Amino acid sequence: MLRCARPVLLLLLALLPLAAQPASMGFHPEYLDTATAPGQDFYQYAVGKWLAATPIPAEFSRYGVDEEMEQRTLGILKDILETAAADRTAAEGSEVRKAGDFYAAGMDLAAIERDGTAPLARDFEGIAAVRDRPGLARAIAALHRRGSAPAFGFGVGQDDKDSSRSIATLSQGGLGLPEREYYLARNRRSRRLRGQYLAFATRMFVLLGETPAMAGAHAATVLAMETRLAGASMDRVARRDPNAVYHRLTRRELAGQAAGMDWDAYFGELGVPEREPLLVREPAFFHELGRMAGTLPLRDWKTYLRWHLILDTAEQLGAAFDQASFHFYGQILEGTPEQQPRWKRMVSATDEAMGEILGRLYVERSFPPEAKARALELVGNLRAALAERIRRLPWLGGPAREQALAKLDAMAVKVGYPDRWRDYSALKVDRRSHVGNVLAARTFAFERDLAKLGRPVDRAEWGVSPVTNNAFYDDSLNEICFPAGILQPPYFDPGADDAANYGNIGATIGHEMTHGFDDEGRHYDARGNLRDWWSPGEAAAFSARAELMVRQFDRYQPLSGLSINGKATLGENIADLGGLKLAFDAFTLSRKARPAAVIGGFTPEQRFFLAYAGSWRTKVREEALREALMTDPHAPAKYRVNGPLSNLPEFHEAFGIKAGEPMWRPVAERPVIW
Numbered sequence: 001m002l003r004c005a006r007p008v009l010l011l012l013l014a015l016l017p018l019a020a021q022p023a024s025m026g027f028h029p030e031y032l033d034t035a036t037a038p039g040q041d042f043y044q045y046a047v048g049k050w051l052a053a054t055p056i057p058a059e060f061s062r063y064g065v066d067e068e069m070e071q072r073t074l075g076i077l078k079d080i081l082e083t084a085a086a087d088r089t090a091a092e093g094s095e096v097r098k099a100g101d102f103y104a105a106g107m108d109l110a111a112i113e114r115d116g117t118a119p120l121a122r123d124f125e126g127i128a129a130v131r132d133r134p135g136l137a138r139a140i141a142a143l144h145r146r147g148s149a150p151a152f153g154f155g156v157g158q159d160d161k162d163s164s165r166s167i168a169t170l171s172q173g174g175l176g177l178p179e180r181e182y183y184l185a186r187n188r189r190s191r192r193l194r195g196q197y198l199a200f201a202t203r204m205f206v207l208l209g210e211t212p213a214m215a216g217a218h219a220a221t222v223l224a225m226e227t228r229l230a231g232a233s234m235d236r237v238a239r240r241d242p243n244a245v246y247h248r249l250t251r252r253e254l255a256g257q258a259a260g261m262d263w264d265a266y267f268g269e270l271g272v273p274e275r276e277p278l279l280v281r282e283p284a285f286f287h288e289l290g291r292m293a294g295t296l297p298l299r300d301w302k303t304y305l306r307w308h309l310i311l312d313t314a315e316q317l318g319a320a321f322d323q324a325s326f327h328f329y330g331q332i333l334e335g336t337p338e339q340q341p342r343w344k345r346m347v348s349a350t351d352e353a354m355g356e357i358l359g360r361l362y363v364e365r366s367f368p369p370e371a372k373a374r375a376l377e378l379v380g381n382l383r384a385a386l387a388e389r390i391r392r393l394p395w396l397g398g399p400a401r402e403q404a405l406a407k408l409d410a411m412a413v414k415v416g417y418p419d420r421w422r423d424y425s426a427l428k429v430d431r432r433s434h435v436g437n438v439l440a441a442r443t444f445a446f447e448r449d450l451a452k453l454g455r456p457v458d459r460a461e462w463g464v465s466p467v468t469n470n471a472f473y474d475d476s477l478n479e480i481c482f483p484a485g486i487l488q489p490p491y492f493d494p495g496a497d498d499a500a501n502y503g504n505i506g507a508t509i510g511h512e513m514t515h516g517f518d519d520e521g522r523h524y525d526a527r528g529n530l531r532d533w534w535s536p537g538e539a540a541a542f543s544a545r546a547e548l549m550v551r552q553f554d555r556y557q558p559l560s561g562l563s564i565n566g567k568a569t570l571g572e573n574i575a576d577l578g579g580l581k582l583a584f585d586a587f588t589l590s591r592k593a594r595p596a597a598v599i600g601g602f603t604p605e606q607r608f609f610l611a612y613a614g615s616w617r618t619k620v621r622e623e624a625l626r627e628a629l630m631t632d633p634h635a636p637a638k639y640r641v642n643g644p645l646s647n648l649p650e651f652h653e654a655f656g657i658k659a660g661e662p663m664w665r666p667v668a669e670r671p672v673i674w
């Protein structure tokens, strides 16, 4: 499973205005709220003036450092794509032509309005033609191939227990709301939200030409079916146990456990041979799905499939569909008043469709080789710091210590962009239809994954595009990845104060490394295989320490009545604390030869922690915060600063923080893990 450093908005990719000047000190002294003591609330102290002075621009659900960086990237990509779109000499089939055509078709609002849902006619006909249960299974498969995701998720991934092979993987899904809790919670807010979801679905069926009465009935059918799927879904905490979501079945076994769904018809439509093993993440969900597939009237299923087709293409259609979708997912769920300008959304859509074409053009223009070299050097220093910590850990026995060191040693590193670029020659796009292009790109990605079955895993492949402003750890690859998009100021600035780079990107590198040893990652070995390499005593010691972390975060309440879920955010919180320690260690090592210098009245240690806190400078709308608390494995920004720092003696020493202050945690309550 893939984990990342920064929160990712679930349904609408958030992008950004106003680029900030890189701060050579690594933080902004003018943002300090000196009326707040560092020991009181360090986040407020470090960025309080900025928080007070900065409104969230209307097109954002959250706004801060990430959005500022992404704004800069978007400007560069816009220029690249406008140039490509204007270049009428680019050869047919060339990558520049594909990027330019895709972007131009997305900007052609007149053509999009004129076409309406006509480009989806074949897909709707396919659903309408379902006459029996095998036909239903084939229709679901056909939609999966087009990148829509009704009923459940299907993809090809690495086999957790044999990371050298690819395996067809089935996961729970089929919902239009972000998480199962949205369907099941009984409080007033959740009920109201489900009412708004019903209204949204009704509106979409009306836009498809139905009478309001029929549309309302169809929306109710959809909500009832999705509520059943949600009820059979595992919750996000239970899914964190890698062994609980590993069930390798034959097709015959799946057909027995999830009877009612015609699996031969489903896999036949996709061309998956019967001998292929299947990784079924949540068997109980598939059992219920089978019952629904076998017993619910086909007309209900057809309603449900039409809903998911239109839901997954609404943003690519004309204004009425697009705005209805934004009204629900942007305004209601996240509180964002305004939709982003079209060009930003189309830059993001191009990135999603052909990320390595766009990435190559971006890297040629904006990612110098020196940046890659410097980032690799930082990774080396962080790796040395973690090795040193593992050697000293009092609670880890000899054999496990060796295994942990071997895992760290084997951890692969990807920086900037892939060594070998993806081949997009099979992807056909043109200037005629935006939604047609998007579906072509989704089908291309699906077919590309499907072709991996039966072939060895390509460890050099990239799972994210180079312009992504995020960082990742992959359990099955035992790999950390830092795309070019995150390797820019203020996160990473080779010319800045060392304290800034270690407090920013250094802590993120340490965070990703620590994921290899968090509550999920520790179950995987050096080759990325799910295999227990812990003695019962060590596993118990780990769990007891992790439990302190769970309790710490369970107590934080960002919204009245809504706490952080300590178990759901455990992996990220372990990674934040570990990453910060490693970055501080590496920073200290890097300074051995140099005298400590005070800049602007701040010691190097103080600048390190101020840079870290500044890297989380973010404002979030209440609705988006509420959504994040229910779905995001990361804690909100303020707690990613105050949480780990309150556990760190190095931080207490740097700012003279004493027992009894809020930023001080009693030693017995500190989760000392890595």
Ligand SMILES: [Zn+2]
Residues within 6 Å of the ligand: 003, 004, 005, 006, 511, 512, 515, 572, 575
């Ligand atoms: Zn993470």
